[in-house]
Amino acid sequence: MCVGVPMRLVEIDYPFGVAEAKGVRRNIGLQLLPEGEIKIGDYVIVHVGFAIEKLDKREADEIWKGYEELLGLMEEGDA
Amino acid sequence: MVEGVIRQIRELIPRGKRLKIMNVCGSHEHTISSSGIRSLMPEGLELIPGPGCPVCVCPESDIINAIELSRRDDVLLVTYGDMLRVPSREGSIISNGRNFRMVTSPSEVVRIAREDKDRKVIFFSIGFETTTAPVAAILETGMPENLYILSSHRLTPRIMEVLVMDSEIGIDGFIAPGHVSAIVGADAWRVFPERYGIPVVVAGFEPENLLLGLLELLRQINDGRPYVGNVYRHVVRPQGNTTAQRLINKYFTVSDVNWRAIGNIPRSGLELRDEYARADAKRVFGLKEVKESKIPGCICDRVVLGKAYPDDCRLFKKACTPERPKGPCMVSIEGACNIWFKNR
Numbered sequence: 001m002c003v004g005v006p007m008r009l010v011e012i013d014y015p016f017g018v019a020e021a022k023g024v025r026r027n028i029g030l031q032l033l034p035e036g037e038i039k040i041g042d043y044v045i046v047h048v049g050f051a052i053e054k055l056d057k058r059e060a061d062e063i064w065k066g067y068e069e070l071l072g073l074m075e076e077g078d079a
Numbered sequence: 080m081v082e083g084v085i086r087q088i089r090e091l092i093p094r095g096k097r098l099k100i101m102n103v104c105g106s107h108e109h110t111i112s113s114s115g116i117r118s119l120m121p122e123g124l125e126l127i128p129g130p131g132c133p134v135c136v137c138p139e140s141d142i143i144n145a146i147e148l149s150r151r152d153d154v155l156l157v158t159y160g161d162m163l164r165v166p167s168r169e170g171s172i173i174s175n176g177r178n179f180r181m182v183t184s185p186s187e188v189v190r191i192a193r194e195d196k197d198r199k200v201i202f203f204s205i206g207f208e209t210t211t212a213p214v215a216a217i218l219e220t221g222m223p224e225n226l227y228i229l230s231s232h233r234l235t236p237r238i239m240e241v242l243v244m245d246s247e248i249g250i251d252g253f254i255a256p257g258h259v260s261a262i263v264g265a266d267a268w269r270v271f272p273e274r275y276g277i278p279v280v281v282a283g284f285e286p287e288n289l290l291l292g293l294l295e296l297l298r299q300i301n302d303g304r305p306y307v308g309n310v311y312r313h314v315v316r317p318q319g320n321t322t323a324q325r326l327i328n329k330y331f332t333v334s335d336v337n338w339r340a341i342g343n344i345p346r347s348g349l350e351l352r353d354e355y356a357r358a359d360a361k362r363v364f365g366l367k368e369v370k371e372s373k374i375p376g377c378i379c380d381r382v383v384l385g386k387a388y389p390d391d392c393r394l395f396k397k398a399c400t401p402e403r404p405k406g407p408c409m410v411s412i413e414g415a416c417n418i419w420f421k422n423r
Contacts, residue, residue: 004257004261032326045258047258
């Protein structure tokens with residue numbers, strides 16, 4: 001339930017936007033971040049379709065790397 | 080790096096000592112179980128899954144009310160996928176409900192209500208702070224008149240305080256949930272070191288980050304100087320997301336609510352404020368609290384409170400499986416029983 005994924009903002013029409021990660025685009029809500037604090041290209045954590053916090057690219061990449069390792073482990077476990 | 084952290088963790092557990100570290104987030108338990116972290120821990124260090132699953136603690140009364148609402152011709156009930164399958168004595172929404180639909184986001188709920196103008200759309204909304212904030216967001220942007228919220232939102236710090244007071248559990252430290260903390264702020268956990276002497280570390284969800292959090296917790300315990308650590312600093316600020324907090328406070332008020340199989344916990348839930356009663360399904364549809372029944376043999380309540388592990392339950396993997404769940408902890412992908420079933 002509290003899974004959140006880092007995504008990059010590619011469109012903003014406040015309080016709505018479009019974010020992208022791993023080639024997947026998703027409409028998201030931006031109400032939980034002040035309008036003046038976000039711009040296209042920013043990285044955000046998206047939870048149930050809403051950006052809940054900002055983070056920088058390096059951190060977003062690190063989180064994705066960790067998730068991918070975990071997914072790899074889970075696939076091994078399923079095999 | 081991971082090997083180094085694990086070695087340091089091992090060195091920090093003195094022989095003969097037993098420590099209990101609790102996580103309160105299904106996603107943390109997922110990482111711990113699927114990455115095998117638990118099996119790498121030294122003897123004497125117990126990693127306990129706690130109340131990290133909002134589906135598991137949603138009272139039976141709300142589920143029965145949701146089933147009944149979905150049976151009305153003028154209603155469409157919408158909720159997250161896991162909620163459709165949670166058992167009650169009246170069955171589950173999927174087995175005994177009629178008009179229902181699964182959603183993955185509150186924005187989807189708004190879209191559905193706009194498209195389905197002739198019906199009353201009721202969002203059976205559950206979750207901790209991270210999932211409450213988006214609901215406050217749709218209220219802020221403006222909800223269609225035919226959309227109602229059945230709120231079963233719960234507050235994480237309150238249940239953790241209840242656990243600390245329970246001497247049967249004996250918690251030595253908390254791994255605080257990363258995304259709940261993003262909303263409430265790392266400072267929200269200061270009550271634990273300051274009032275109860277219990278260390279807390281906010282951690283993220285990758286195995287490496289979680290291990291770093293664990294290491295920092297053990298160092299605090301060893302030094303005898305508890306504080307709130309934060310190894311998920313790039314997402315969680317000390318004061319949290321103040322915009323989200325403001326919106327939650329604008330639309331919701333704290334109330335005394337039931338937790339499934341656990342009972343009433345004062346000031347542990349959120350309901351819509353009087354000003355927004357028009358959107359409150361409980362008030363608009365005059366829902367009554369239904370007395371809860373006990374699921375024979377199920378120990379979900381003890382699992383949620385960290386008093387038992389899933390495999391302590393005699394139903395686990397036998398009468399109770401993800402395909403045929405008897406208790407709520409086996410239904411949700413955040414439930415400890417479901418996670419343990421898939422990883423053992």
